[in-house]
Amino acid sequence: MSRISVRGFAVASATAVTAVGSVVGVASGSTAQSNNDAEATASGTTLLADIPAGQQAQVQTASLTQQADAQAIAADADAKKEAAEAARKAAAKTAIAKKKQADAAARKAAEDARERAEAKKAASRSATRDASSFSVQSSYSVAQIQAMARQMVPSGQFQCFSNIVDHESSWNYKAVNASSGAYGLFQALPAGKYASAGADWQTNPATQIKWGLNYMNDRYGSPCDAWSFWQANHWY
Structure with a gap:
């Protein structure tokens, strides 16, 4: 012992x-x-x-x-290490998948927005009649000028177009701003800008309508976009 x-x-x-x-x-x-x-x-x-x-x-x-x-501790450590590695790989895989989805969604949204903008511009530009298709008169009433505009401006854009003309000239194609010299339906300044739509801009409201529609489309994208800007700034 x-x-x-x-x-x-x-x-x-x-x-x-x-x-x-x-x-x-x-x-x-x-x-x-x-x-x-x-x-x-x-x-x-x-x-x-x-x-x-x-x-x-x-x-x-x-x-x-x-x-x-000792074996249990070693096995537990190995199991924890394997679980951590598996979790890391799974997280990386999930992150990559989410990034791909986000990139695809962003591209799709950009494409949709571009298509909508192009369709909107195309609709805004597609007048049913051109200025030259109207017969020349010595004078025109407001109703006649509005009738011309309805045939030249897409129906979905006409109200916005009309709102701007109402505020700028009250549909008077010979309206002149005494202080600035702005002229016509859209109060173009200088007045000679209308000439890009036709030489008869001083006497033909259809020529002025053509110029005004082109201006709104080129500068703002459509008459309704131009009207939105006008409402915010009281000019366009």
Whole structure:
């Protein structure tokens, strides 16, 4: 008992693997090797065989428990590492997929907006009659000028077009601003701007209507866009 009492279970536990290995060697018939091990450990290492039979099971159990705990810790660490790597890959894959979706949605929105703008401009520019298709008269009533405009301005844009003419000249194609010299249905300044639509701009309201429609389309995109600007600024 002196060897056990001196070294105790601390020594036995510290050499649990060696002790268990020695016992396995004895059980398998390695007698010579066991004798050598006994001689080698006689100087200070407690073998399982040196421990009382009643305590050997406790030593073996403690050793196996330590091994199981170490294996469980290692397995848990590996599992956590694998889970973290899987989560990282999944997050990266999700981020890439979301970016692709966002890029595709942005491209689709841009294409839709461009198509709507082009369709809107095309509709605004598609007058049913040109200025030259109207017969020339010596004078025109407001009703006649409005009738011309209805045939030249797309129906969906006419009200906006009319609102601007109402505010600028009250449909008087000979209206002159005494202070600035602005002229005609749209109060063009200088008045000579109308000439880009026709040489008869001073006497033909259809020529002025053509110029005004082109101006609104070119500068704002449509008469309704021009009217929106006019409402915000009281000029266009």
